[in-house]
Amino acid sequence: MTARAAALRDQGVDVITLSQGEPDFDTPLAVQEAGIRAIREGRTRYTAVAGIKSLREAIRDKLRRDHGLDYAIEAITVGSGAKQVVFNALYASLDAGDEVIVPTPCWVSYPDMVALAGGKPVLVPCPERQGFKLRPEALEAAITPRTKWLMLNSPSNPTGAVYSSGDLAALAEVLGRHPQVHVLTDDIYEKLVYDVRFATMAQVASDLFERVLTVNGVSKTNAMTGWRVGYGAGPLPLIKAMNTIQGQTSSHTSSISQHAAVEAIAGNQNYIAGFVTDFRQRRDLVVAKLNEAEGLHCRTPDGAFYAFASCAGVIGKRTSKGQTIETDTDFSMYLLDQFAVAVVPGSAFMASPYIRISYASSLADLKRACERIIAACTALT
Known part of the structure; x- marks a missing residue:
C-alpha cells in the first residue's frame, strides 16, 4: 500500500499515507549526536557478532x-x-514441522518467518470481543507435542491490545503444563501505552524464565526505525545459537547504530512522555x-500507534463506479484510488474485515x- 501510494504521489495525487508503522518524530538530538560522535571517533569497524559490550550492558541494566x-550480558544479543x-x-530453534502458535490478528511477518525457518x-x-x-x-x-513456541506481541501490531500481568499469568499457568513450549515476547511497543501498565512474560512468570526470549529494540520508542537496532535476552544456549546464525548472515549490527543505541537506552528518555502524549491525542x-x-x-487501543477498525458495515456496498466492496482489501483499494488515503487491509494481519x-x-x-x-x-450505496 505504501509503494502504491508513493506511485500515486509521484503522479501528483495528494495521498495521505497511514499504512506505515513508523513514528513521524525525529530521532532525539542526544541520540543523533551519539551516532555522529561514534563516526568521528572512528567507531566504524567490525564489532562482536552479539553486539558491543557497552550496548549489551545498557540492555542488561534496562531489563533489570x-x-x-x-541477565548476564552473554545472554543478550543485538540484531539489525x-x-x-x-x-x-x-x-536457530525450529526443526521441520515444529509448530509455532501465533495469535491473530498478528504482525504480517510472523507466519512467514516461521515458514521460512521450516516451522x-x-x-x-x-x-475483538x-x-x-x-x-x-x-x-x-x-498446543500439541510439536509446539515449540508461543509468540506474543504486546502492545500489539495491528490492534494495540495490551496483555496485563493477569492475562500473562493465566497463559503462564497453561504453559506450565507443557514444558516443550517456549515463549517469544515481542515488546517493541513497550513504552507506548495509555492508561495501562505494561508487563512482560519473563517478569510475570519467573518459573518460565528459562523458556522465554524477550525481544525489544529502539525503533518505535526512540524514533529510530532506520537505525536498525533490536535485541533479545533469553536462555544462553538459544542466544549462542542465534549468534551463530547471525555470524553467518549479517555478521553484526551497524557499529554506529549500536553506539547511538547506548544513548537511546541508557541516556535521558524524558522525550518518551512527550511522544506518548502526542500519540494519545x-x-x-x-x-x-x-x-x-x-x-x-x-x-x-491501549498501546502502540494503530487503530484497527472493523469495516464489516461497508462489505456488500457499491462505489460510485459500480464496484462492489467484497473484502477489506477492496475497501482499502477504494480508499486509496478514489479518496487518496492509504491504509492496510486486515487480511494482511490474518483478520478480516x-x-x-x-x-x-x-x-x-x-x-x-x-x-x-x-x-x-x-x-457508498
Whole structure:
C-alpha cells in the first residue's frame, strides 16, 4: 500500500499515507549526536557478532531496572532490528514441522518467518470481543507435542491490545503444563501505552524464565526505525545459537547504530512522555472520527500507534463506479484510488474485515485523512 501510494504521489495525487508503522518524530538530538560522535571517533569497524559490550550492558541494566529481569550480558544479543532477532530465534530453534502458535490478528511477518525457518505457523483467532487477546483455553487447545513456541506481541501490531500481568499469568499457568513450549515476547511497543501498565512474560512468570526470549529494540520508542537496532535476552544456549546464525548472515549490527543505541537506552528518555502524549491525542482523534464513519467501528487501543477498525458495515456496498466492496482489501483499494488515503487491509494481519490505520502522522494529516474516510463511507450505496 505504501509503494502504491508513493506511485500515486509521484503522479501528483495528494495521498495521505497511514499504512506505515513508523513514528513521524525525529530521532532525539542526544541520540543523533551519539551516532555522529561514534563516526568521528572512528567507531566504524567490525564489532562482536552479539553486539558491543557497552550496548549489551545498557540492555542488561534496562531489563533489570524496568522489569526486575537479571541477565548476564552473554545472554543478550543485538540484531539489525527486532525483526532479525525474531527470525534468528526461529531459524536457530525450529526443526521441520515444529509448530509455532501465533495469535491473530498478528504482525504480517510472523507466519512467514516461521515458514521460512521450516516451522508450521498455527494461527489462533483472537476476536475483538476478547479484546484481540489470546485466552488460556484457546492456548491449551492449540498446543500439541510439536509446539515449540508461543509468540506474543504486546502492545500489539495491528490492534494495540495490551496483555496485563493477569492475562500473562493465566497463559503462564497453561504453559506450565507443557514444558516443550517456549515463549517469544515481542515488546517493541513497550513504552507506548495509555492508561495501562505494561508487563512482560519473563517478569510475570519467573518459573518460565528459562523458556522465554524477550525481544525489544529502539525503533518505535526512540524514533529510530532506520537505525536498525533490536535485541533479545533469553536462555544462553538459544542466544549462542542465534549468534551463530547471525555470524553467518549479517555478521553484526551497524557499529554506529549500536553506539547511538547506548544513548537511546541508557541516556535521558524524558522525550518518551512527550511522544506518548502526542500519540494519545492522535489516537483519540482517529478513533472518534472512525466511529463517525458509516459502516466502520473502532475500539480504543491501549498501546502502540494503530487503530484497527472493523469495516464489516461497508462489505456488500457499491462505489460510485459500480464496484462492489467484497473484502477489506477492496475497501482499502477504494480508499486509496478514489479518496487518496492509504491504509492496510486486515487480511494482511490474518483478520478480516478490518483496516489498520497508523496514527503516527501529524494531527493535520490525520484530520484530513479521517474526513476523507468518512466521505468515502458516505458515498457508498
